[in-house]
Amino acid sequence: MHTDTERCVRAVRSKDARFDGWFFTAVLTTRIYCRPSCPVVPPKPENMVFYPSAAACQQAGFRACKRCRPDTSPGSPEWDVRADTVARAMRLIRDGVVDREGVPGLAARLGYSTRQIERQLLAELGAGPLALARAQRAQTARVLIETTALPMADVAFAAGFSSVRAFNDTVREVFALAPTELRARAAGRRGAPVPIPGVIALRLPYRTPLDPSNLFGHLAATAVPGVEEWRDGAYRRTLALPYGHGIATLAPATDHISCRLHLTDPRDLAHAISRCRWLLDLDADPVAVDEQLRADPVLAPHVDRAPGRRVPRTVDAAEFAVRAVLGQQVSTAAARTHAGRLVTAHGTPVEDPDGGLTHLFPAPEALAALDPGALALPRSRRATLTTLVGALADGRLKLGPGTDWDEARAGLLALPGFGPWTVEVVAMRALGDPDAFLPTDLGVRRAAAGLGLPSTPAALTARAAAWRPWRAYAVQYLWATGSHPVNHLPA
Known part of the structure; x- marks a missing residue:
């Protein structure tokens, strides 16, 4: 633009x-x-x-x-609605891949040479991967400077800088203030930062409007015991991070999302913020989405009633794929029970001083050695789950912010027990494809029938062509016509 x-x-x-x-x-x-x-x-x-x-x-x-x-500013919505190399690169940079693995690591994840990646990013964004990562480090440093009492040297290394000198030079160049001056200005605005070790409080901006009902309602209604909870008007969950783990507390506010992060290592700040923004779909462009869906006279009243619905996503794509298999053909409560048992048996214990969170969701490597006989699931679904975690653990199947959506769909469909519903729900909530569609979903079909839309999968898919490329958001509006708890903010 x-x-x-x-x-x-x-x-x-x-x-x-x-x-x-x-x-x-x-x-x-x-x-x-x-x-x-x-x-x-x-x-x-x-x-x-x-x-x-x-x-x-x-x-x-x-x-x-x-x-x-x-x-x-909120991130550009382009990087979450496109599946090309530049968009995938931006999602990976936002997740801190360049800081952890360098430009060669970014290029390897995308399957290109470093020269190709640099050329594509420079042509479209006017900056290469190092400059883009540097800008993100500067923003991370500012958050740490203004919201914590960490010594400046600790802030420098936590933000990803290789030296205190590079940190000082970058902050002065980007913000025209020294780090100590930034902290003094922040203290003058709202008082000195409260020195709580490992705790960072910040605001997550978004483009208005935002309807939090289905967003937080879905996350709370499907919360896995020990990993997620709804407490005191906020959604809370544990996070497995590159350098340690954390606990995120997210609550809707008037013009932002209130975010409180407990991190065992402050170097994980940028990654944790990226995961929280992705989880709540905060970089979406609701005006563009609702304008397209409002053109359909059937959806228009529902869009006008509650504009700005987001797609509730996940903080970890592999975790969601496992949970999607556990939720096949069972109720929400049963899916939570199955996932809770996996967490208790294989999850990493954590301490939560502010609530009832107890574990990290187990990684595929931890689940690869599980005994299928210990799962209270039908034999076919046990085979589906063990095949999935095996493919994730050995790298045959890659799911994450830099994943090509078409390749991921093909990889999932090649696994036993993966049909269109499971593949599309993973594409929608784990991979972030804004055009993922669930014509076989029972809730979607009931909503379609109630609105006078075709209820058979083929006919509904043909009718939904007018909603492209925002069919995942249309699903949220269809689901919201029902009375299921996923559609409402918890009490």
């Missing part, structure tokens, strides 16, 4: 927050870059230059605006 100058100027002049994250405005006279909704007086059009990423702005020598804080 940044190449459409006229459209970008209109968005900046109207301070349209819907475009935050889509592009960034750099001002030639002040050498500052802003989000489109920046509250300051808009600059003259001839002084504006538009970039597709904060990293591109920084690489061109611009620093972040202190008023609108463009580094805290």
